[in-house]
Every structure is written in structure tokens, then in C-alpha cells.
Amino acid sequence: MTLIVLGLLVAIDGALCGFRAAAGRNPRIFLWRYYQRSMLRGVRFALVVIALFLAIGLGLRAAGGDATWASLLATAAWMVRCYGLFAAIVVVALAST
Numbered sequence: 001m002t003l004i005v006l007g008l009l010v011a012i013d014g015a016l017c018g019f020r021a022a023a024g025r026n027p028r029i030f031l032w033r034y035y036q037r038s039m040l041r042g043v044r045f046a047l048v049v050i051a052l053f054l055a056i057g058l059g060l061r062a063a064g065g066d067a068t069w070a071s072l073l074a075t076a077a078w079m080v081r082c083y084g085l086f087a088a089i090v091v092v093a094l095a096s097t
Contacts, residue, residue, distance in 0.1 A: 006076050009083050010049065011046045011050070013046065014047075015039040018039045018043070057069075
């Protein structure tokens with residue numbers, strides 16, 4: 001479950017990075033299709049990164065055994081707590097404006 005939540009956070013971050021790169025610094029220009037394509041490009045890039053790290057993690061699990069995998073899962077749980085808290089703060093800040 002931890003890896004799924006972490007993957008979702010990465011995919012959402014990729015979408016938002018794609019939107020930010022497309023939107024530039026002038027929010028008055030509204031090009032919805034262009035923003036959608038950029039967000040999808042960001043999600044695709046994030047999924048490639050997720051697949052790469054998943055392959056590395058599974059390779060480490062096969063090579064190092066259960067102790068390495070447990071260490072990776074503990075690190076992933078810490079990342080979910082840290083990034084999840086940050087994402088929640090950002091959502092609250094955006095909702096309050």
C-alpha cells in the first residue's frame with residue numbers, strides 16, 4: 001500500500017510539474033488543451049521514473065533478500081509521511097486562497 005501511495009504522489013507531482021512548465025508566469029492566458037497535454041506529459045515522465053525505481057528495487061530485493069526490501073519499504077513509508085504532509089499543506093494553502 002505504501003508503494004501505491006508513493007507512486008500516486010509522484011504521478012500527481014508529475015502532472016503539476018507539467019502544468020507549471022506549460023502555464024509559465026502569466027496565468028491570464030488560458031490554453032486548456034495545451035495544459036492537459038503538458039500535464040499528461042508530466043504524468044508519463046513520472047510513470048517512467050516510477051517504473052525505473054521499481055525495477056531497481058525489485059532487482060535489489062532479488063539480490064539482497066528480505067532485509068534490503070524491508071529497509072526500502074521503511075524508507076518508502078517515511079517518504080509517504082513526509083511528502084504526504086507537504087502535499088496536504090499545499091492543498092490547504094491553495095484552498096484557502
